[in-house]
Amino acid sequence: MQKWYTRSKRNRGAAASPQPGQRKRGLQGKPTPAPATRPTWGQQALLTGLQRDYTRFNEATDVDLSNPWLRWARHLTYQIAERRGWSQRVRHEVDRSLAILLSTHVDGDKIAYTAMSSALQPLRLSCDRATDVLNEMGILDDDRRPAFEDWLRWKLEDIAPGIACGTERWLRTLHDGGPRSRPRGIYTVWQYGRLARPILLAWSAGYGHLREVTRQDVLEVLEPLHGSDRDLTLVALRSLFQFCKNNGIVFRNPTARIRGSNQQAKVIQPLRDDQVQRSVAGAGRPADRLLVALAAIHAARSSAIRALQLEDIDLGDRRLVIAGRSRPLDELTHRLLVEWLDYRRTRWPNTANPHVLINQRTAFTLGQVSRFWLIAGFRGQEVTLDRLRVDRQLEEAIVHGADPLHLAVVFDLAEQTAIHYANSARQLLEAEIERGGPG
Structure with a gap:
């Protein structure tokens, strides 16, 4: 599986993108907010339980930078931004959002998410990072309906x-x-x-x-x-x-002993070399080559790739933990991981996101990349990440004599799934023998 990948290596010496928060030489940065802590005393809310209307806030006249809650929020914003590598633009937007929400804040108030959203969205201000600050302050009322x-x-x-x-x-x-x-x-x-x-x-x-x-x-x-x-x-x-x-809701299970359709499962077909080569050639984003390796060599599912964290990688001992299972790290995946981590470190040097794969959006958070982003580089192609994973499992079945137990252990497959791969491998091997092929 590695031979076709080795041939695809290219020198991607693109110019490095500007770093988050990077300033031109000689420009004065925004001053660090003065240290502040949670206010110990303040005016109590006169009416509790009422939702504030922040849509009437006038940024030109109503901002009160002396409000102790706003001062505390700005200090927390600075700390979070330093940990997560927020850019100056993001910091400015969060600072602006907090000024709208906290200039009139008093002790005992809670900020409802729906009220915050109603005020910030028309101004094209994101609620996500303001939510991080308000959560740390303990004053957010997340009243969203799931x-x-x-x-x-x-x-x-x-x-x-x-x-x-x-x-x-x-x-x-x-x-x-x-x-x-x-x-x-x-x-x-x-x-x-x-x-x-x-x-x-x-x-x-x-x-x-x-x-x-x-x-x-x-x-x-x-x-x-x-x-x-x-x-x-x-x-x-x-x-x-x-x-x-x-759970005692019914006394008998009416579906018991009803058999499935017993249709013969289709034989999984291996990918052709030209199909794989086109998939590799189409891997245009910096992360795509690593994605192909994780799917084609380690049979990693999309969900497991998204969840992969930095602590799951041991480059020194060449081990990789995928979906809770430790695997040896082959030379190709090792090299692609090093290349991606170098790019990741250069592109987002201050990110605190623990996941291996990050993008422009998640670099400033702690969350995973979306499945949509993960497969975007393969959309419209003949071979997808899932198809590469299936091909890797089929290859293992063919090499190890169509042994379902071996497949279940190596890839943590369900019994019926492992049997399906083993049956497909067996039929492919038998067909090869009938054609007079090797073996």
Whole structure:
């Protein structure tokens, strides 16, 4: 897998971008705010529980830099900015936002996120970094309604109350996790909810509770479906009724002993060299070459790549921890990591973000890059990061004699997934023998 990558190395001697906060020689920087701490006394709020309206604030006449809460906030902003490498532009925007929010602040007040957003967004000021400061001060009231709540309310709309109750508990447990289960990915939750809603609506016309649903009802739902549509729907219903049975919502699981479609899984096909070469040639961003190596050599999922932190890399001992599993660091990935970390250090020298991969947005925060950013460099290409990961796992299966146990151990695959790769490898090897190929 490394031969094609070695040939793709190019000298990318682009000029370095200006650093965050960098000033031209001779210009006077903004003075450091005077040290300040949390005010120990001040005017108490006359009316508590009322949301302030910051949209009427006049920046020309209403700013009060003597307010002790604003002085404290500006001092905290300076400290956070130094830790995270905020640029002068970002510092100025945060300073301006805090002046709007804290010039009239008194002890006992809480700043509602929705009120802050209403005032800052029309001025094109970001709420994210002001939120960091207000959180550290302990005066932010995050009254935002989670998007999941609106989605859940819509999914349960018009479903019989007795059915909706158990369904809501199931979807919340999928989303949040429970005493005996971990949270599922949000895309899984969305898909299960999407598949279940039309079925639950149909059952609501005749039933008032999930315990009234029979095995025959489930079979009738599955009858018009075929292939993966049938299997995915059955998986969602199994998850729902198994949860309900485990929690005493239903007495019997009507999906028990209902088999899947038994369709023969498609044989995974290996990538051709020209496909891989085009993918490497299209890796234009500084991080893209490292992304290809992590997917094509270490079979890392997109989520694991985004979560990778600096402490997961041991360049000296050549070890790499991906998704909690320690792996040897090969020469190619080692070199690409060194190149990326050098670029990262030059581009964002003051960032405090612990993640290996950062961009212009996350360099000033502690969060991960988005999945959208991760795959942006491969959008429209024939070979994606996920396809490179699949090809690496298939290659391992072919080299090690189609052993599913080996695959499960090396890549932490589920049993059925490992068997699928092993079966594909076995069929590819048999086809090669029939054609009179090597081996």
